[in-house]
Amino acid sequence: MSFGAAPIGNIFRPISEDESRAMMATAWDAGIRSFDTAPMYGHGLSEARVGESLRWKERDDFLLITKVGRRLRPKKRSEIDFTPWVDGLPFEMIFDYSYDGVMRAFEDSNQRLGLERIDVVFIHDIDVFTHGEEQQKIHFKAAMDGAYRALEDLRSNGHVTAIGVGVNEAAVCHAALQHGDFDGFLLAGRYTLLEQDALDNFLPLCEERNAFVLVGGGFNSGILATGAKPGAKYNYAPAPQDIMDKVSQIEQVCTEFAVSLPAAALQFVVAHPCVPSFVAGVRTTEQLQQNIAWMNAPIPAEFWQALKQRDLLREDAPTPA
16 A cells, blocks of 8 residues: 555645644554655645655655656745645646656655655646646647656666656556556556456556556545445546446445445455555545555455456456455
8 A cells, every 4th residue: 555645735624744744654654665745735745744754764665756747836825726735835836747847846856855766756647637638638748758758867867766657547548658668657546446447458558568557546536435325426526326326236245245345445456466556545544544454354255256247347357366
């Protein structure tokens, strides 16, 4: 499991410095050694907090991930739209996928983190979800022409170990892997108990190219944690009826085998050979401890077989041994 540091960037609501430190300490004490942050998260606040919490850890004992594609520029707080972040750092964000912009953003991240090195860098948010259909094409080309070359240079010069793309859409990851020599990806919400379209093209290509995939959004933004209850969220919006119905059917199988739905959701994503870890974004130490418990909960092989027999899970989807 990897620690997703978006929440300690104060997404939607503030998290105190003490609570942020406690969450990072709980993750470390639980054996988590992979930490995912980004300049976007709290306009630099997440990077600053991650760096402070890891400052005196033995550097070879953990993996540090951040992202490029946005530069941060100082500005008066009163003039910054922080939405959806609360009490972020006083920087405005500017999309910049150019070679020079990415090199500058990388150096800025090093300064905010205050650590010896960054291990993995992802090109962030070159998807339709972020930019819209037409602008995405422009930003994707700019990233492949500029950001990718910058990350290639950083990797070849030994400044980072791995480079990749972090987005919400498997098709964008697939297109990027067809274009360049990427080591891995962060894919949010597109490989879950509810969605396995990534098995069509993207994940097979990852297996062929030996690329890793970190999976975020394993609960599809809520419904696979809460179940199909009124107000359940799917992809950051109220879940449509067909999704509610499918989750209800999965819950029925969970009940038959005494399996927790969230445990099944988390353990499923890491069963794929290309997925070494899922990224858990939690708001409290209690939520973090609950995620760890779900990851370790026993689930019988017959549970996964039942999901496939009832057409609730793709037949070709790898499942936990």
